[in-house]
Amino acid sequence: MTFESLSSPTMVIVSLTAALLLLSRDWRVSVVTLAVQYSGVFVLTALSWPLEMAAVKLVAGWMACAILGLALMEMPRRGREEISPPLSHALFRLLAAVLMGLMVLSVAPTVATWIPTIALGQTIGGLMLFGLGLLQLGLTEKPLGVTLGLLTVLSGFEILYAVVESSTLVSGLLACVHLGLALAGGYLLAGETVSEVS
Amino acid sequence: MISLSTPLVWIVFPALLAAVLLLIQRRERLVTGLATILTAGLAFLAWRLPVKELFFISRWTIRLSDNWSVLGRQFILGAAERPALIVLYLTAAFWFGASYVARPGRGFVPLGLGIVVVLTAAIAVEPFLYAALLIELAVLLSIPLLIPAPGAFQRGILRYLTYQTLGMPFILFAGWMLTGIETAPAEPALVLRLSLLIGLGFAFLVGVFPFHSWIPMLMEEAHPYAVAFIFLLMPGAITFFGIYFLDRYVWLRDSEGLCVVLRSTGVLMVAFAGLWAAFQRHLGRMLGYAVILEIGMSLIAICLKEHSLGFGQENGVGVGTNSAIFFVSLLPRSISLGVWALALTFIQRQTPTLRFFDVQGIARRLPVAGSALIFAHFSLVGLPLLAGYPVRIALLNSLAQTSFYTSLGVLLGMVGLMTGSLRTLAVLVMGVESDWHSVETWGQRFYLILGMIALIVVGLFPQWFLPFVADLAQVFP
Numbered sequence: 019m020t021f022e023s024l025s026s027p028t029m030v031i032v033s034l035t036a037a038l039l040l041l042s043r044d045w046r047v048s049v050v051t052l053a054v055q056y057s058g059v060f061v062l063t064a065l066s067w068p069l070e071m072a073a074v075k076l077v078a079g080w081m082a083c084a085i086l087g088l089a090l091m092e093m094p095r096r097g098r099e100e101i102s103p104p105l106s107h108a109l110f111r112l113l114a115a116v117l118m119g120l121m122v123l124s125v126a127p128t129v130a131t132w133i134p135t136i137a138l139g140q141t142i143g144g145l146m147l148f149g150l151g152l153l154q155l156g157l158t159e160k161p162l163g164v165t166l167g168l169l170t171v172l173s174g175f176e177i178l179y180a181v182v183e184s185s186t187l188v189s190g191l192l193a194c195v196h197l198g199l200a201l202a203g204g205y206l207l208a209g210e211t212v213s214e215v216s
Numbered sequence: 217m218i219s220l221s222t223p224l225v226w227i228v229f230p231a232l233l234a235a236v237l238l239l240i241q242r243r244e245r246l247v248t249g250l251a252t253i254l255t256a257g258l259a260f261l262a263w264r265l266p267v268k269e270l271f272f273i274s275r276w277t278i279r280l281s282d283n284w285s286v287l288g289r290q291f292i293l294g295a296a297e298r299p300a301l302i303v304l305y306l307t308a309a310f311w312f313g314a315s316y317v318a319r320p321g322r323g324f325v326p327l328g329l330g331i332v333v334v335l336t337a338a339i340a341v342e343p344f345l346y347a348a349l350l351i352e353l354a355v356l357l358s359i360p361l362l363i364p365a366p367g368a369f370q371r372g373i374l375r376y377l378t379y380q381t382l383g384m385p386f387i388l389f390a391g392w393m394l395t396g397i398e399t400a401p402a403e404p405a406l407v408l409r410l411s412l413l414i415g416l417g418f419a420f421l422v423g424v425f426p427f428h429s430w431i432p433m434l435m436e437e438a439h440p441y442a443v444a445f446i447f448l449l450m451p452g453a454i455t456f457f458g459i460y461f462l463d464r465y466v467w468l469r470d471s472e473g474l475c476v477v478l479r480s481t482g483v484l485m486v487a488f489a490g491l492w493a494a495f496q497r498h499l500g501r502m503l504g505y506a507v508i509l510e511i512g513m514s515l516i517a518i519c520l521k522e523h524s525l526g527f528g529q530e531n532g533v534g535v536g537t538n539s540a541i542f543f544v545s546l547l548p549r550s551i552s553l554g555v556w557a558l559a560l561t562f563i564q565r566q567t568p569t570l571r572f573f574d575v576q577g578i579a580r581r582l583p584v585a586g587s588a589l590i591f592a593h594f595s596l597v598g599l600p601l602l603a604g605y606p607v608r609i610a611l612l613n614s615l616a617q618t619s620f621y622t623s624l625g626v627l628l629g630m631v632g633l634m635t636g637s638l639r640t641l642a643v644l645v646m647g648v649e650s651d652w653h654s655v656e657t658w659g660q661r662f663y664l665i666l667g668m669i670a671l672i673v674v675g676l677f678p679q680w681f682l683p684f685v686a687d688l689a690q691v692f693p
Contacts, residue, residue, distance in 0.1 A: 132409070148385075155378055164374045168381050175385035182392045187287040191349040195384075198356035202377060205360055 021064045025139030032058035032143045032173075036150035037115045039166050040157070041108055045090045048166060053083040055147070059173045062143045063180045066135075071189055075176065078193035082169060082200035089204030090162070111157065118149045136181045147174025165203030169196060217277045222267060222293035223284035223340055226258060226301055231333045237326035244322060251325045252313040255332070259305035262298050291340040299684075300339055300456065304449075307550055308332045311445050314554065317659045318441040318561045321364025328445060330357050335453045344464065345391030347457050348384045351421065354453075355380040358446050362438045372433030379420045379427050380450075386417030394465055414461070414468075415477070421454045422511055425485050432492075432504030440500055440564060444557030447507045448550055455514050455542065462518070475519035479618075483625035485512030490632025494639075499563065499570040499589075502636055503556055506596050509629055510549055513611065516626065517542035520614045541611050544682045548595060548603035548674060555667035556592035559585040562660050572639075577647025581655050586644045588664040593637035595671050597630055603674035606682065 035055035042048045056079025064072035122145045130141040151170030158164060176192055233254055237247045265271075267282050282294040293301065312325050331354045338350035355377065363373055390413035393406070419427050435443050462469040489508035496502045520541050560570065562585040567574045579586030591602065598608030608630070615623040656664075674681050 155382075159371055159374065161374065164378060168378060171382065172385070175389075179385070179388060179392070183388075185287075185289065185346075187289040188346060188349065190287060191346065191353070195349065195352050195356070195381075198353060199377075199381065202356050202359040206363075206373065 021061055022137070024061050025065060025137055028058045028061040029139040029143040029146070031055075032062065033119065033146040033150070036147050036154075036170050036174075037112075037119075039170060040111050040115050040150055040154050043103060045162060048162070049083050049087045049090065052086070052166060052169065053080055055170070055173065056080055056083065058143065059147075059177060062140050062177045065137055065140055066180045067184055067189075071184070071186065072180075074189050074193050078196045079169075079173070082196045085197070085200040085204050086162075086165065086207075089207045093207060114153055114157070115150060118153050119146065122146050122149050133178065133181055136178070140177050140181060144174045144177035147171070147177065149174070161203055161206035165199060165206075168199055168203075172196065172199070217270070217279060219279050219281065221281045221284040223291040223337075225261065225265075225280070226293055226305075227284075227291065227333055227337050227340065230254065230258065230329060230336075234326050234329040234333060237329065238323070241322040241326055244319075245316065247322075247325050248312060248316045251329050252309050255305045255312060255329070256309035259302050259309060262301035262305060267295060289346070290342040291337060292342055293336075293340045297339055301336065303546060304332055304336060304339075307448065310550075311448075311554060314558055314663050315441065317657075317663050318558055320439040320442040320445075320561070321361070323360055323364055324442055324445075327357055327361040331361070331446075331449060335449060338453060338457065343391075344457075344460055345388060347460075348387040348391070348417075351450075351454060351457065352381060352384045354450070358450070362434065362442050362446060364439065364442070370433070370437045372430050372435075372437045375430035376434055379423070379430060383417045383420030386413045386420065390414045390417060394468075411473075418454070418458050422451050422458075422515075423508065424481055424511070424515070425488065425508075428485070428508050428511075431508055432501040435500040435504035435507070436498060436570075440503065440560035440570075441557045444503065444507075444553045448553050451507075451511050451514065452546060455518070459518060459542070478515045478519050479622055482512040482515030482517075483622050483629075485509065485515065486629035487625045487632075488629075490629030490636075492632075493636035494632040496636055497572045499560055499572075499575060499640065502593075502640065503553075503560065505636070506556070506593070506633060507553075509633055510545075510596065512629070513545065513626075514542055516615065516622070517545060517611055520611065520618070541607065541614065544610070545604075545607045547681055548607055548671075551603055551667065551670050551674065552592045552595040555588050555664065555671060556596075558663060558667065559589035559592065562656065562664075563589070566655070572643045576643055577645065579644035580647060580652045583652060583654055584656055584661045584664045588668055589644070590637060590641050591668045591671055593633075593640060595675070597634045597637055599634075601672065601675045603671045603678075605675050606678040 032055055035051045035058065038051045039048055039055070042051060056076055059079065060072055060076035063075050122142060126138065126141045126145055129145060130136055130138055133141070147170050151167045151172075151174060154163060154167035154170060158167065172192070172195065233250070237251060241247055265280060267280050270277055270279050272278070283290050283292045285291075308328065312328065315324050315328075334350050334354040334357060338347035338354070341347055341350060359373065359377065362376075390410055393410050393413065418424065423431050431447070435447075462474075468474060486509050489505045489512060493502055493505040493509070496505060562582055563575060563578055564570055566581060567578060595602035595604040598604045612623055612626065615626060
């Protein structure tokens with residue numbers, strides 16, 4: 019079995035994970051979902067890159083998840099727990115995600131013509147992550163939400179960018195950016211806790 | 217013979233030192249002293265050290281090459297990058313030196329040095345488009361520098377992180393699209409896509425209207441000295457990167473539409489920042505609007521081709537080159553922002569907040585800090601005899617020849633900032649107290665007076681200083 023045959027299911031998985039990140043209010047679900055999302059990013063990147071280089075994304079992504087998870091575990095219980103939002107809140111986010119999904123499906127074939135050799139699965143997967151990440155950024159002002167949104171946006175971008183750029187240096191720098199974002203997110207999460215406690 | 221390369225001297229060595237300083241950050245005096253001496257030394261070396269030639273130190277023969285290969289890509293610091301290195305490391309030396317009295321947090325110096333190193337790497341990396349990634353790393357390093365102790369974070373820092381991170385993908389993608397297009401692309405749709413990607417990328421990174429909201433917010437939330445340092449370095453480095461971008465693609469640089477867009481956006485930012493500053497009631501946010509005004513001025517200056525800077529013409533330095541006014545404005549901006557931020561830091565220590573209500577009459581207790589703040593404010597407005605004046609005059613002179621209405625917009629912004637400075641002056645000296653009793657330390661007075669003298673000397677004798685900074689423009693003929 020090759021990665022090409024996994025392209026379509028992976029595209030669906032990454033889209034679902036991005037939507038779940040938008041809807042989830044439980045940090046444990048969010049971190050695990052992000053880890054699954056990175057697995058999908060690895061598969062979609064491996065369509066364009068050698069396996070060992072694509073694995074960098076998986077390792078860096080899982081390390082970012084671990085950093086965020088550790089930062090959240092360090093927080094006092096009160097800081098981690100989210101007040102259950104009303105149903106309308108979840109419905110609104112779900113509808114927004116569906117709209118974004120429809121928009122991505124409509125523009126993906128056009129975008130695919132701009133980038134030579136890109137597979138449709140990569141285009142849809144990348145754009146879905148980019149769009150849903152942007153939506154997440156627009157709907158939250160909490161450090162965890164912003165960090166997850168930024169990591170999702172960057173993952174989407176990297177799937178598309180991997181098709182046109184295969185430099186080792188870029189791969190390394192992008193991995194550093196993911197780790198740095200997770201560290202910055204963890205740092206700001208600690209700040210949020212101190213603010214709440216004080 | 218010992219073979220070294222310039223990136224080892226200006227990137228690897230200071231990076232290692234930044235890591236060591238981070239480990240010993242509790243010893244503030246030692247850390248500040250070491251970093252100041254090192255950065256000043258590196259600026260001196262950038263000025264004097266011969267590249268690609270043999271030179272002798274004691275018994276050793278040393279040859280300095282200008283490139284260093286990492287993972288198949290090159291980092292190049294040659295003669296063309298020397299002025300940028302001198303400016304970067306000299307600025308860092310001054311800011312680190314004054315940080316001992318400003319006390320923006322123990323991590324300021326090591327992290328600041330780290331940021332300087334990453335920005336140097338951004339100048340050196342080839343292909344130059346990878347600089348977008350390094351700028352993002354500098355942004356990530358700046359987070360703990362801006363919020364030194366967890367607990368003080370608010371929305372401004374999150375917006376800063378979001379906008380800066382969003383800019384990177386657009387730049388990288390635009391860079392890929394531009395690969396191989398040295399001449400004008402024939403397809404109008406491609407030009408539109410490119411323009412959108414480049415425009416959005418740089419708008420996010422520099423904080424161009426309407427992505428500027430984090431600037432005053434951050435100025436209100438974080439330590440003024442740390443924020444001003446970032447506001448000086450980051451927009452400067454990004455604009456430098458932008459000019460490099462334009463220089464690389466001649467068809468982009470020569471396109472009429474680009475200059476119109478840059479000028480219009482710049483004027484919009486200057487006019488609105490001036491208007492907001494005129495009605496501002498928070499000293500930190502006031503500096504934030506001054507920064508937005510400066511970014512607007514930079515956008516306007518990028519496309520101006522100046523033939524009469526009024527200084528340095530005898531040797532022709534920096535005259536007649538594109539963007540010369542932008543480079544010339546770096547020195548007055550650096551001094552003004554430094555003095556302003558330092559004064560704000562001392563004021564902040566004496567008051568609960570920097571709101572007008574809380575700082576009323578503070579100049580009676582902090583006369584030197586109050587004076588320095590007003591001096592710096594006036595300098596950025598472009599008041600005669602201060603450092604900002606020669607640059608403002610050159611910009612307005614050149615702009616008036618291009619477009620009358622554009623220069624009117626810029627004047628409007630300057631009047632707004634001037635109104636803000638007069639209101640600040642009134643608030644700082646008002647109050648019921650009749651006695652003037654200074655509570656400033658001699659260290660604080662020394663740095664502030666030094667800064668005010670620098671503002672006056674550069675304003676009175678621009679020909680001594682500005683031609684050197686204008687040399688930066690020679691990199692982009």
